[in-house]
Amino acid sequence: MRIANANPLPVFRRVLLAALLLPGVAAASEPEQNTAERITEAADRFLKSFSQKQAQKGREVEYEIGSVDNRLSLNRCPQPLEVEFAGDPKRSTRSTLLVSCEGDRPWRIFLSATVRIQVDGWVAERPISRGERLSSNMLRSSQVVLNEQRRSGFRDAEHMIGMQARRTIRAGTAITPRMLEKPLAVERGDRVVISAGNDVFSITTRGKAERSGRVGEQIPVVNENSGRRIRGRITEPGRVAIN
The missing domain is CATH 3.90.1210.10 (Antifreeze-like/N-acetylneuraminic acid synthase C-terminal domain)
Known part of the structure; x- marks a missing residue:
């Protein structure tokens, strides 16, 4: 006896249907990441790594990645994307990341990011x-x-x-x-001690500062005894040394 099927399916369609119903067989493949998503993910991974390295130096990093146009169309990169800073992130909170693909058909793109290093x-x-x-x-x-x-x-x-x-x-x-x-160590008009000499001997005298200055600066002074105008380096408040 032949049993008639009211809605017969071709054999290959029956096999396909059975395969789709088997456990572990996906009915549809997972959607592939687009270029924009891959770029953003690579940038996030890079900045997380940067943050961890800064944490080892006692610094805390907050960052925000700029948006990438979902319509961006670039060749699919067969390996993980490379990411690096295009400038020194310690000079400004506004950073630029260089994202690149080094495959057979390479490409590069710049991505903005805000990076705050505390x-x-x-x-x-x-x-x-x-x-x-x-x-x-x-x-x-x-x-x-x-x-x-x-x-x-x-x-x-x-x-x-x-x-x-x-x-x-x-x-x-x-x-x-x-x-x-540095604060002023000598002010114009101050009376100062002038010293001259070396490690073996030295002499001191009094003088008058003709210009204000800080430790380490040279200023003109007038020797009160001779009236001679000379230049000396301020060594400490009120003292000037002549080499």
């Missing part, structure tokens, strides 16, 4: 006026963004104590070397 530093506890000498109660330890400054800030407060503010510093501002200067 370190332990010092900020002004209160407003500091221009010319004011710093003391410990003017300073407060705080996390500061290293790459927001053109120059890195101080890590040790002792290096700032006694320094003079070159300009007004607002409260909460991270203090950098360019904001400070």
Whole structure:
């Protein structure tokens, strides 16, 4: 007896249907990452690695990767994408990443990113006026963004104590070397001790400073005994040495 099938399927269609229903056989392949997704993933992996290396130096990194146009069409790269900084990330929070493929059909693309590197530093506890000498109660330890400054800030407060503010510093501002200067050790018109000589012998006399200066600077002074005008280097407040 032959049993009729009201809705017969060709044999190959029956086999295909059975295969699709078997465990472990996907009904449809997983969607492949597009170029934009691969670029973003590679950049994220690179910046995570950078953050871990900075953490070993006691620094904390926050970052945000710029968007990549999903319509971007580039040759598929057969190996992992290479990523590197296009500039020094410690100079600015606005960084540029160079993402490249080194396959048979290579390509390169630049990707923007915001990278904030935070370190332990010092900020002004209160407003500091221009010319004011710093003391410990003017300073407060705080996390500061290293790459927001053109120059890195101080890590040790002792290096700032006694320094003079070159300009007004607002409260909460991270203090950098360019904001400070050595205080004047001699002011114009001051009477100073002039010393001359070497390791074997030396002589001292009195003089008058004709210009203000800081330790290490050369200024003109007038010898009170001879009236002779000479130049000397300030060695400490009130003292000038003649080589």
